[in-house]
Amino acid sequence: MTDTSFPSCRPTKAIYQYEEGLRNHVARVVAIQPYSALSDAERGLFKNGSENTYALETNETIFYAQGGGQPFDTGHIKTASQGDKHPKFIVESVRNASEGRILHFGHFEDPSIPKLEAGDMVEQHIDGAKRDLNSRIHTAGHIIALSIRKLAQQEHDLNVTELKAQHYPDTSFVEFQGSIDGTFKEAIQQQAGQYVKDALPVKLAWYLPNELYAQEVITAEGMPIIAGADGKVRVVDIVGAGAYPCGGTHVPDTSRVGEIVVRSIKRQKGNSKVSYAVLDAK
Numbered sequence: 001m002t003d004t005s006f007p008s009c010r011p012t013k014a015i016y017q018y019e020e021g022l023r024n025h026v027a028r029v030v031a032i033q034p035y036s037a038l039s040d041a042e043r044g045l046f047k048n049g050s051e052n053t054y055a056l057e058t059n060e061t062i063f064y065a066q067g068g069g070q071p072f073d074t075g076h077i078k079t080a081s082q083g084d085k086h087p088k089f090i091v092e093s094v095r096n097a098s099e100g101r102i103l104h105f106g107h108f109e110d111p112s113i114p115k116l117e118a119g120d121m122v123e124q125h126i127d128g129a130k131r132d133l134n135s136r137i138h139t140a141g142h143i144i145a146l147s148i149r150k151l152a153q154q155e156h157d158l159n160v161t162e163l164k165a166q167h168y169p170d171t172s173f174v175e176f177q178g179s180i181d182g183t184f185k186e187a188i189q190q191q192a193g194q195y196v197k198d199a200l201p202v203k204l205a206w207y208l209p210n211e212l213y214a215q216e217v218i219t220a221e222g223m224p225i226i227a228g229a230d231g232k233v234r235v236v237d238i239v240g241a242g243a244y245p246c247g248g249t250h251v252p253d254t255s256r257v258g259e260i261v262v263r264s265i266k267r268q269k270g271n272s273k274v275s276y277a278v279l280d281a282k
Helices: 128-154 182-197
Strands: 024-034 054-059 073-078 088-096 102-108 120-127 159-165 172-177 202-207 231-238 242-245 260-268 271-278
Touching: 054 088, 120 128, 128 159, 128 172, 128 182, 128 242, 128 260, 128 271, 182 260, 182 271
Parallel strands: none
Antiparallel strands: 024 054, 024 120, 054 102, 073 088, 073 120, 088 102, 159 172, 172 271, 202 231, 231 242, 260 271
């Protein structure tokens, strides 16, 4: 197995940023390296690596790379060519690396089958159920934050600003600077439920950083504004409710989120953390 690369193919094109509904995709292998050959920084991206672990890089990917409060996709990658034996690479983790590269960490299902090489065409297959859940949870986080913002417009004593969010199963929350009293829990729950019931479209847009204000995109001090290679910021707009800069994956409309439950509101050191969950889809 060789480690040949195609510099013109870097950085990795994150197809999921444009086509969130794709579950399968054909790409080309740019490089593949055993875990032991990686730099210290790259090994640090996947600390569970072993002698059977490889880092696979392709020119494009539909695998979500962990970040923005959303976990990575899992699945598998196999050769697209016809033949008796197809190397099948099990994707265990996906991380952003230097120079805009995305690394797929994992192992080969059958170590006896010849491995992939740079230049091979491969089929990417993500775990659709996991992606769907992550997208529902991430969209629900936006809905909760927008519900709090709407409530703040009605309650003049409620002065809050977005700080951060996490959209992991069982540990999902949005955090605001300012105090949100526990008595607001029911109101937040009701507004979130209404947004879901309204089936508001969830659309993507790209703007230059200096265009965000004019497009009424919600930004706040401390909120990361990350532009792509083209200098534009990816924006997720829940039409009729509000838009945020965001690199995560989402459902096509708010009804696809399903029921959202506001679990708790905790206040500490002047900040408020609103924990939430989405119930299993029926």
